[in-house]
Amino acid sequence: MDITNTIEAAGISLLFLVLVFFPMEKVFPARAEQKFFRKHWLLDLCFFLGQYLLWNGFVLWALSYVNFWLSGIIPHDFRNMIASESWWAQAIEVILLSDFLIYWAHRLQHRSAFLWRFHKVHHSAEHLDFLAAHREHPLDTIYTVGIINLPALILGFPLEAIAGFIAFRGIWAIYIHSNVRLPIGPLRMLIGAPELHHWHHDVKRDAGNYANISPIMDIIFGTYTCPDHEPEAFGIKEKLPNNYVGQLLQPVLPTPKDRNVKLANVKLKM
Amino acid sequence: MKTPNLFLKIATISLFVFLIAGFVAYRSGVFGEFLSANTIATARPSMMSLGSSPSDSLKQTVKKADSTATSKPNLPGIPESGVIHGMERNMTSSKSGVVFSTKDIEALKKGDTIIISGKKQVVDSAKIRN
Numbered sequence: 001m002d003i004t005n006t007i008e009a010a011g012i013s014l015l016f017l018v019l020v021f022f023p024m025e026k027v028f029p030a031r032a033e034q035k036f037f038r039k040h041w042l043l044d045l046c047f048f049l050g051q052y053l054l055w056n057g058f059v060l061w062a063l064s065y066v067n068f069w070l071s072g073i074i075p076h077d078f079r080n081m082i083a084s085e086s087w088w089a090q091a092i093e094v095i096l097l098s099d100f101l102i103y104w105a106h107r108l109q110h111r112s113a114f115l116w117r118f119h120k121v122h123h124s125a126e127h128l129d130f131l132a133a134h135r136e137h138p139l140d141t142i143y144t145v146g147i148i149n150l151p152a153l154i155l156g157f158p159l160e161a162i163a164g165f166i167a168f169r170g171i172w173a174i175y176i177h178s179n180v181r182l183p184i185g186p187l188r189m190l191i192g193a194p195e196l197h198h199w200h201h202d203v204k205r206d207a208g209n210y211a212n213i214s215p216i217m218d219i220i221f222g223t224y225t226c227p228d229h230e231p232e233a234f235g236i237k238e239k240l241p242n243n244y245v246g247q248l249l250q251p252v253l254p255t256p257k258d259r260n261v262k263l264a265n266v267k268l269k270m
Numbered sequence: 271m272k273t274p275n276l277f278l279k280i281a282t283i284s285l286f287v288f289l290i291a292g293f294v295a296y297r298s299g300v301f302g303e304f305l306s307a308n309t310i311a312t313a314r315p316s317m318m319s320l321g322s323s324p325s326d327s328l329k330q331t332v333k334k335a336d337s338t339a340t341s342k343p344n345l346p347g348i349p350e351s352g353v354i355h356g357m358e359r360n361m362t363s364s365k366s367g368v369v370f371s372t373k374d375i376e377a378l379k380k381g382d383t384i385i386i387s388g389k390k391q392v393v394d395s396a397k398i399r400n
Contacts, residue, residue, distance in 0.1 A: 016289070016293065019285075019289060020285075020289045020290065020293075023285060023286070024286055026274075026282075027278055027279055027282040028279070028282070160299075163297055163298040163299060164294050164295070164297070164298035166297075167293060167294045167296075167298055168290070170297075171293055171294075182283075
């Protein structure tokens with residue numbers, strides 16, 4: 001793909017997001033005192049540009065590779081059996097399986113120390129808005145995108161068939177991070193809402209609402225929470241560099257604790 | 271902060287709904303069909319990214335080599351119409367079993383035979399939209 005096209009796509013996407021979310025965040029703010037150019041907005045812009053200009057291609061390649069690998073090991077009979085089902089049954093299976101998998105995979109990201117190293121980058125945002133939604137470590141993105149798409153890849157379901165649905169969920173995922181409070185009533189239990197996901201970003205790490213989009217899994221597994229006010233603070237308790245390169249590198253570099261363990265092992269061998 | 275009036279609230283919600291509906295229509299290929307008969311727009315199955323535009327995707331139109339075959343292709347990402355998307359571009363050649371790169375796909379010509387997930391297909395036309 002042409003670099004000019006990539007830059008153009010990033011620019012148009014950013015313009016589109018600003019057009020959609022700037023008025024919403026101004027007219028229906030969750031935190032009225034939060035400015036558009038708030039603290040660390042430049043860092044989140046770097047994540048946005050990094051995602052569009054650098055990492056998207058890499059994520060797509062990884063997904064494509066997994067798809068190719070799966071195509072070789074999934075029995076054709078199994079896929080034929082799935083294909084013989086009606087289109088809507090396949091679509092529901094893929095969506096529910098995807099929601100189920102990502103719910104537990106997301107809980108694991110909060111529980112496993114290894115996965116949290118990458119996922120905490122996303123949670124380090126102290127101000128939530130549409131731009132902060134893009135703060136994500138590329139390896140964390142591969143994990144998330146891979147798990148979300150796994151059912152479709154295994155079942156051989158063409159995602160193009162539900163492109164409109166995927167597009168809606170994609171932008172809704174950005175919306176739930178935005179600095180907007182516009183309650184939609186019981187519908188939020190089906191498609192999610194900013195007031196739910198903001199609680200997931202509460203500085204207390206395990207506040208609930210793990211379902212990335214539809215809160216149905218949270219309701220089923222008892223992690224749904226929806227207080228009538230905003231959390232006091234977003235972010236994480238751990239220290240993380242406040243620059244783009246630092247946030248990309250910190251999760252992959254050994255922590256001082258790791259180094260101490262290695263030193264101790266060396267001393268023991270001596 | 272001054273409370274926005276009702277008109278502003280309605281205008282903002284309308285803009286929000288209108289733009290999202292436009293985006294969804296765009297990514298699901300409604301506009302694409304107007305632009306080209308040979309290509310369709312795809313939504314990248316990422317939930318966090320708007321992703322690259324449909325015009326960025328590698329699109330090729332192929333037709334089945336065996337004209338007598340009537341069953342569905344049943345290949346992931348390849349609908350019955352025979353459109354291959356950029357994501358599905360990993361194809362193995364029948365002889366060497368190597369993975370085609372984007373460069374190889376660009377070099378494909380009308381009439382070339384390729385094997386996709388074990389199914390033989392003849393390239394009808396191949397092009398990359400810019």
